[in-house]
Amino acid sequence: MSEKWLYFFNILVSRWVNAVGPGGLRLNSGFGSSVRVGGSASGAINSGVDHSAVPINSHSSQESNSSTLKNSSPGQTNGRGGKSSKLAIKSILVVKWDEIGDMAAAVHVFGTLKSAYPEAELHVLCKPFVSTLIAGDPAIDKVITNIEDWQQRYDVVVELRGTWQTLRKSLSLRTMPKYRVDRGWVRFLQRGAQPHEVVTNERIIRPLVGEDFAISKRQLFPSEAEVAESKVWTDWAMNDADCPGYAILHTGARRELRRWPLERFVALSKWLLSEKTLIPIWVGTVDEESQLDEAFAMGAAGKKWVAPEWSSLLSFYAFIASSKLYVGNESGPLQLADIAEVPLVAIYGPGVPDVFYPQSTRSRVLHEVLDCNPCAQIHCVRPSDRCIDRISLASVQLAVNEVLA
Numbered sequence: 001m002s003e004k005w006l007y008f009f010n011i012l013v014s015r016w017v018n019a020v021g022p023g024g025l026r027l028n029s030g031f032g033s034s035v036r037v038g039g040s041a042s043g044a045i046n047s048g049v050d051h052s053a054v055p056i057n058s059h060s061s062q063e064s065n066s067s068t069l070k071n072s073s074p075g076q077t078n079g080r081g082g083k084s085s086k087l088a089i090k091s092i093l094v095v096k097w098d099e100i101g102d103m104a105a106a107v108h109v110f111g112t113l114k115s116a117y118p119e120a121e122l123h124v125l126c127k128p129f130v131s132t133l134i135a136g137d138p139a140i141d142k143v144i145t146n147i148e149d150w151q152q153r154y155d156v157v158v159e160l161r162g163t164w165q166t167l168r169k170s171l172s173l174r175t176m177p178k179y180r181v182d183r184g185w186v187r188f189l190q191r192g193a194q195p196h197e198v199v200t201n202e203r204i205i206r207p208l209v210g211e212d213f214a215i216s217k218r219q220l221f222p223s224e225a226e227v228a229e230s231k232v233w234t235d236w237a238m239n240d241a242d243c244p245g246y247a248i249l250h251t252g253a254r255r256e257l258r259r260w261p262l263e264r265f266v267a268l269s270k271w272l273l274s275e276k277t278l279i280p281i282w283v284g285t286v287d288e289e290s291q292l293d294e295a296f297a298m299g300a301a302g303k304k305w306v307a308p309e310w311s312s313l314l315s316f317y318a319f320i321a322s323s324k325l326y327v328g329n330e331s332g333p334l335q336l337a338d339i340a341e342v343p344l345v346a347i348y349g350p351g352v353p354d355v356f357y358p359q360s361t362r363s364r365v366l367h368e369v370l371d372c373n374p375c376a377q378i379h380c381v382r383p384s385d386r387c388i389d390r391i392s393l394a395s396v397q398l399a400v401n402e403v404l405a
Contacts, residue, residue, distance in 0.1 A: 010184030100332025111216030230318035250328030349388035
């Protein structure tokens with residue numbers, strides 16, 4: 001309920017901020033109509049949204065991804081065939097106070113905004129442990145990891161997901177932006193099932209870049225040092241092994257109900273080694289190490305890799321990108337494997353269908369969607385028949401065969 005109220009107040013704040021900002025600019029919204037930012041008699045946002053013009057297929061954003069700019073400049077079409085001035089944007093703040101997988105679904109936003117407004121300073125506000133994922137992005141000029149460090153007034157604030165604190169910043173006379181677009185308004189306008197998270201993030205920035213502006217491809221940018229670090233891990237994985245490569249197994253997930261039974265991962269690891277001649281590499285954080293130890297106590301094949309506390313997410317991403325296969329539960333690392341476009345088998349439990357499915361054509365999703373889906377993912381209402389338990393070892397093996405074919 002709190003998130004719904006946050007969305008609601010985001011809508012009110014964005015309408016108010018845009019109303020009191022410089023008026024008269026009409027931007028193409030990407031929803032089949034236009035959004036007027038200020039300048040109306042009431043100062044409100046005009047939006048006669050036609051959702052029939054918006055693809056909701058989870059692969060729609062990937063299919064249109066391109067670094068080529070399709071129009072001369074964003075914000076030119078006024079929705080009636082006329083022209084209006086381009087927004088004078090010199091500074092942009094993107095708020096993404098979220099987890100690893102959520103950030104992975106939003107990285108295309110940064111390149112798109114920088115392409116649309118190359119002279120603007122682009123800053124990103126995110127959680128500290130997520131910051132290393134975007135540290136190498138050439139589109140980003142500054143990463144902020146403390147909400148209280150937001151001290152300046154930006155021309156535009158793009159709130160992909162914020163908090164009550166970031167909402168307060170948008171209302172402060174010191175930090176209130178000239179323009180604001182947010183997730184709450186997009187979610188309010190959506191009809192039917194929620195689209196893929198990548199598509200939602202694209203829709204949020206459409207009023208800024210224009211309906212025909214090409215959305216950048218999702219990419220991550222590890223440094224040479226991070227690639228070199230990952231190569232050390234790759235060499236370790238392949239040391240003394242007569243195998244063509246390694247397969248990454250990730251048994252962790254934020255919620256226990258999202259975790260495929262550990263004994264099935266163990267059986268899968270033995271099969272991967274014997275039938276696919278791939279070395280299973282069990283990956284996890286320090287907090288997940290006990291799961292990995294339990295798996296090896298059960299006879300797991302392969303090697304255990306625990307992320308060093310000093311390593312970056314981009315080093316881990318490069319390690320994933322060098323693998324021959326990734327199998328894991330719904331989690332942040334799964335989203336990294338999707339961006340890397342490695343052969344991927346994604347195992348889903350009580351999560352909402354489609355919204356965070358991998359988009360790569362080299363992926364397969366296993367998801368038993370029951371009538372109790374979606375749920376709070378805390379207490380299962382059918383503990384003897386959990387949705388994730390319905391995914392058999394044989395179905396995962398079949399999916400592995402398909403993505404490796």
